[in-house]
Amino acid sequence: MKTNLTKQVLPVVVFALATVGAFTTHAMNERSETAAPIRGYIKLNPEATSCEEHDMCSTTNNGTICRVGLLPTGAQLFGKNSANQCKVPVYKP
Structure with a gap:
C-alpha cells in the first residue's frame, strides 16, 4: 500500500514543482528586461x-x-x- 501511494503522489508533486519553477523563471526574465x-x-x-x-x-x-x-x-x-x-x-x- 505504501509504494502504491508513492507511485501515485510522486508524479503529481514533480509536475507541481516543474510548473512553479517555470513560472518563477519566466517572471525573473521579465523583470530583468524591464530593469536594464x-x-x-x-x-x-x-x-x-x-x-x-x-x-x-x-x-x-x-x-x-x-x-x-x-x-x-x-x-x-x-x-x-x-x-x-x-x-x-x-x-x-
Missing part, C-alpha cells in the same frame, strides 16, 4: 550622427517618452542603434 537602464541622447543634427549624452532612460515602452531632466517640457531623448545613430525611441524609467 539605457543612456538617453539628444540629437545634435537631423541625421542623428552627432549626439550628446543625457539622462538614463529605458527601452521598455511604458507610454511616456524619455525627455531631458525627465520633465514633460524637456527635449526628447533617443537611444543609439547599431550604426551609432541616436534614432531609437526610449522611455521614462
Whole structure:
C-alpha cells in the first residue's frame, strides 16, 4: 500500500514543482528586461550622427517618452542603434 501511494503522489508533486519553477523563471526574465537602464541622447543634427549624452532612460515602452531632466517640457531623448545613430525611441524609467 505504501509504494502504491508513492507511485501515485510522486508524479503529481514533480509536475507541481516543474510548473512553479517555470513560472518563477519566466517572471525573473521579465523583470530583468524591464530593469536594464539605457543612456538617453539628444540629437545634435537631423541625421542623428552627432549626439550628446543625457539622462538614463529605458527601452521598455511604458507610454511616456524619455525627455531631458525627465520633465514633460524637456527635449526628447533617443537611444543609439547599431550604426551609432541616436534614432531609437526610449522611455521614462
